[in-house]
Amino acid sequence: MRKKRAFQFAFVMVFFCAGWTAQIWAQGFDVKPQYFTVNDFKLKSGQVLPEMKVEYGTLGTPQKDAAGNIVNAVVWCHGWSGSYIQGTTFYKKVFGPGNPMDPNKFFIIFPTALGSPGSSSPSTSGLGAKFPKYTFEDMISAQYLLVTQHLGIKHLAGVAGGSMGGSQTLQWITQYPDMMDWAIPIATGPSTTGRNVGIWGLMSETIKADPAYMNGDYTQQPRNGLRRAFMGTYLWYFSPAYYQREYKTPEAVMQGIENAGMGNEKMDANDIIWRNDAYIRFNTTADLPKVKAKVLVVGVNSDELFPGPTEFIPIAKAIKGAKLFSYDSILGHLGNIQEIDKANPAMLKFLKTASKKH
Numbered sequence: 001m002r003k004k005r006a007f008q009f010a011f012v013m014v015f016f017c018a019g020w021t022a023q024i025w026a027q028g029f030d031v032k033p034q035y036f037t038v039n040d041f042k043l044k045s046g047q048v049l050p051e052m053k054v055e056y057g058t059l060g061t062p063q064k065d066a067a068g069n070i071v072n073a074v075v076w077c078h079g080w081s082g083s084y085i086q087g088t089t090f091y092k093k094v095f096g097p098g099n100p101m102d103p104n105k106f107f108i109i110f111p112t113a114l115g116s117p118g119s120s121s122p123s124t125s126g127l128g129a130k131f132p133k134y135t136f137e138d139m140i141s142a143q144y145l146l147v148t149q150h151l152g153i154k155h156l157a158g159v160a161g162g163s164m165g166g167s168q169t170l171q172w173i174t175q176y177p178d179m180m181d182w183a184i185p186i187a188t189g190p191s192t193t194g195r196n197v198g199i200w201g202l203m204s205e206t207i208k209a210d211p212a213y214m215n216g217d218y219t220q221q222p223r224n225g226l227r228r229a230f231m232g233t234y235l236w237y238f239s240p241a242y243y244q245r246e247y248k249t250p251e252a253v254m255q256g257i258e259n260a261g262m263g264n265e266k267m268d269a270n271d272i273i274w275r276n277d278a279y280i281r282f283n284t285t286a287d288l289p290k291v292k293a294k295v296l297v298v299g300v301n302s303d304e305l306f307p308g309p310t311e312f313i314p315i316a317k318a319i320k321g322a323k324l325f326s327y328d329s330i331l332g333h334l335g336n337i338q339e340i341d342k343a344n345p346a347m348l349k350f351l352k353t354a355s356k357k358h
Contacts, residue, residue: 029088029095029103031057031110033118036150038142047132049125054146055118057084057110059095060103073153074106075143077161077168080275081267083118084110091162093341100184100347105355106157111146113168114139115275122216122270129216129270136171136282143168144176155179157355158293162186162336163305167282170315173295174287182354183291184347186298187336189311190318191283196305199236200276203229207269216270226264229272234260239302239332288318294354295322298343300335302328323350 033055041052063072078086087110088095095101101108112118114134119142122131147153159172159180166188173183192200210225212218234257247253297319299312306312308326316324325346329335 029059029092031059031085031088033057033084036146038145038149041142041145043132043138044135044141045133049120049132052114052120052142053124054114054120054142054150055084055112056146059088059108059110060106062107069155070107070151070153071155071157072105072107073147073151073156074101074108075147075156075159075172076101076108076110077143077159077165077172078110078113078116079161079163079165080279081263082165083112083116086110086165087161090337091340094344094347100344100351101160109147109151111143113164114142115271115278117268117271121268122274123268131270131274133274133277135278136167137175139168139278140171140175143172144179156181158182158184158351160184160186162298162340163188163333164279166306167279167284170284170288171282173291173293174284177290177292180293182294182296182351184296184298184350185312185315186340186343187300187303187306187312187333188315189306190285190288190315192280194310197280199233199305200279203233204273204276206232207273213269216273218269221264222269223264226267226269226272227261230263231257231261234263236304237333239304239330239335241302242330242332245330285318288315289320291319291322294350295319296347296350296354297322297324298336298346299324299326300329300331300333300339301326302330302335303333305333 034057036054038052041049062070065071076087097104115121117124122128125131147156156179159169160183161169166185169183169185170188170190173180206229207213207222207225210222212220212222213225247256297312297316299306299308301308313324316322325343327342329339331338
């Protein structure tokens with residue numbers, strides 16, 4: 001029975017890694033893709049994207065003050081492999097009436113990050129390896145234009161997200177510190193250092209080592225390299241205790257890893273490498289003391305990607321007045337998705353005092 005559960009959860013992991021979406025999960029939320037195009041989008045490097053497309057979805061209804069300003073907008077940022085739909089699929093336990101992200105209270109905006117398919121990326125732009133390298137600053141600059149220029153929102157109620165979505169949240173509150181009342185970064189760290197540099201760096205190097213990669217000018221995806229890259233990265237998503245409990249034999253361990261390798265089948269090699277390069281350069285450490293938003297940091301105690309002592313606890317210590325909530329989960333990093341409802345009471349309590357109308 002446990003082997004069966006292990007296989008089933010490994011299969012869920014495949015969906016997580018591939019960014020696939022179980023559309024039935026989102027039907028009750030009715031989140032549909034919309035698009036905003038920015039001409040001559042200048043990147044931090046100085047390079048220019050002649051046309052930069054931002055994909056997004058929304059949930060809830062805008063509420064306006066007497067001057068006509070939207071006062072209840074929230075940006076929810078997705079994880080490494082996601083898109084605009086990830087919030088109401090993988091993090092669906094956070095959304096809905098009575099939950100922290102209640103569409104009856106908030107107008108929630110789900111942007112697909114720059115570099116992730118749906119928005120402009122190496123694969124969707126047609127530029128492939130000629131797509132310029134981008135940073136987290138560029139990702140949030142694109143979202144800022146979506147919010148302010150396209151949606152006409154002058155001030156956000158808040159920003160939130162898990163994993164890479166948590167990193168984007170930190171980038172938001174340090175890059176535009178006057179733009180929001182509150183923020184909830186989940187399962188993330190202040191910068192990419194140490195082992196995490198190695199995890200994302202090795203993932204990219206494994207893909208590049210496949211002869212089919214051809215320095216990014218491939219005609220077919222380098223599937224062997226992608227499969228091995230996903231297999232290796234999978235090791236860090238669950239806790240050691242989970243592996244001990246669920247995989248009782250060497251064969252079972254390897255089968256689980258092999259299943260995870262399937263996660264490459266709907267992803268593009270350059271998209272992954274460009275995103276990993278941006279993640280490796282992510283660093284908000286120096287700017288965290290300047291944050292003005294009220295912040296609740298949420299972490300998973302067994303998270304191997306973002307362990308408390310080196311990752312989420314330092315965020316809370318660096319931001320004046322920040323609150324910290326962490327919880328136990330045998331799932332490790334994936335506990336920030338599958339068991340995120342353990343943090344719902346803490347998030348609801350935080351939002352009661354952090355939310356205000358402008």
